[in-house]
Amino acid sequence: MTVPRTVRQEVYDADPDAVVTQSPAWSDALAGRGHRDVSRLYTLPDGRRLVLPLVGRAGLSEESWPYAWGYGGAVVEGGELTVADARLVLDDLRRRPALLRSVVPMPLRGAVWAEAAGADARRVPYTAQVVDLAPGWDELWARGFRRQARNSVRKAERFDLDVRRETGADPDARGLDVFRTLYAQSVDRWAADRGQPLPLARALAARRDRPGQVAAAARALGERCVVWSVLRDGEPVAANVVLHEPGTRHALGWMCAMDTTGIARETLATYLLHSLAIRDACAAGARWFHMGESDAGSGPEHFKRYFGAVAVPYAALRFERLPFSRAEQAARSALGAVSRWRRAS
Template structure:
């Protein structure tokens, strides 16, 4: 069974999402994230094998909602997974007029989509409770999103959020010869890609994964074309912050904004250049201050596992963990089996590589 182009059931009306309504809800919903924007879905579908199948809904009370959603291509429609959102494309879920989005709405949406093929919902972390009991989910994958509360202004975050070690790191960067540029035109993105490649190789060395394999995967998932499409789609709402040391790109972060919600999306650095002068700390300090100045409510650092060094790095800026989950509804446990197979394959690659390193 596939989702029809229009549907009326139990007082709900469902049609394909139209851009004017979708964009209007993005402006009025205080919880709407950059990853729920039409520009995000456009970039996703242009760079990966997905098709936009976002839905516009009207509740029995007349409230308007939109579910940004994509469908996997290359497989029969009845078996294609519908995701909001898939994989590394962050969070989806409902957006609604003035943020009116309740658990009953989530239950109604799942009921409308049940039977139309596998369904994945990775909701806004702050709205996880709306989805937790929305369906007899096949399984859920636990996550932790790290966020800095910016509602009190930058001075509050600096004094009471930033750890003393982070403040010292920022001051060190400010005393050094680091030069920072902020760009919203995409001009700096070609300089970001080599930094990202260097970062991927460094992360691969730390995990034991072959560098060539890590970069091959990263190049496919984080291509320059993808970055540029997101930048064009978001315009002024996509900012690249880049630190230069001795005239060379040393570190960079890409930050997306929708209303009060600011998300650190991607980052990369050259450790030999950025590490000694703490350029990365300075970039986040400037981006957080910018979020505060623009009236942001939160600066999201993204997903990390509590207790890891990456989580501790984020906590140094005052970020706290918001637990939530990604939810899957499927008739047969295909996605779970696929995830298990991929995880075991990756472990095998790491184990083989580690043994090779041990032998010299």
């Protein structure tokens, strides 16, 4: 039986470490993309309630959440998630009939989930980059940000840039269109960089439909979905999507896109947008700013360090009745082989 929405909201509100992607409103965004709410409610031995936000697809999967839908995992009254609590949830998920069951925990709770998982849980490793906002904006700017970031923001401010902060509640917001345009540019650039056939890259991107995800999140979250966008002389330059419920501890830098023609590098607009988003999160009372996942040693990981982000390793946990992970890995390997062949030919 579906967990009553009022109960989900009560438990979410009672967890000081809840993130907006664990809210009932986030489930609305997924429902708009073909997922069904199958969240689970538990009563712990000490009487506290725990909810695992969960969505399913026709008995094939039950996930918290599907890939690229942010952080799931449990919310619990009082906020203290123990290993025993996580084990209770995983034991229940292990028995569920769906072919694929998974949890993508909030990274700062990842260690609890990892300790609770048994040997049969398939671990998918990630590394998140997280900024500690405890010092406050002034201290972060002066000492948390590296000189490269501060100088780049100052240089960006000298350009005649049209910067806007809009939310999903703004009826005439331009940010979604800016993101859609820049994302399409990025797909073509990634195809060229990887040696992928352009029609294949565009077909895969259409199937994932990241702009559609952002639009669904904006509709569901309203003011809790902030879209930062930059234009120069009317041309899209960069867009950042940040999810945060004011007064909660976690702001999530969810998706971003940038111009591929060189304007973004020239204007340093991405530095400016990340700086504004972090300052905004500080003003809204956030304790942590999550900048998303990046491979260790990669360019994106290096960029995030400029803003004081530190690496937080964690793992998504999956239970599979069929070898989905191996199939996904084989598909990625096949695409990689095609890309290498095209670059060499």
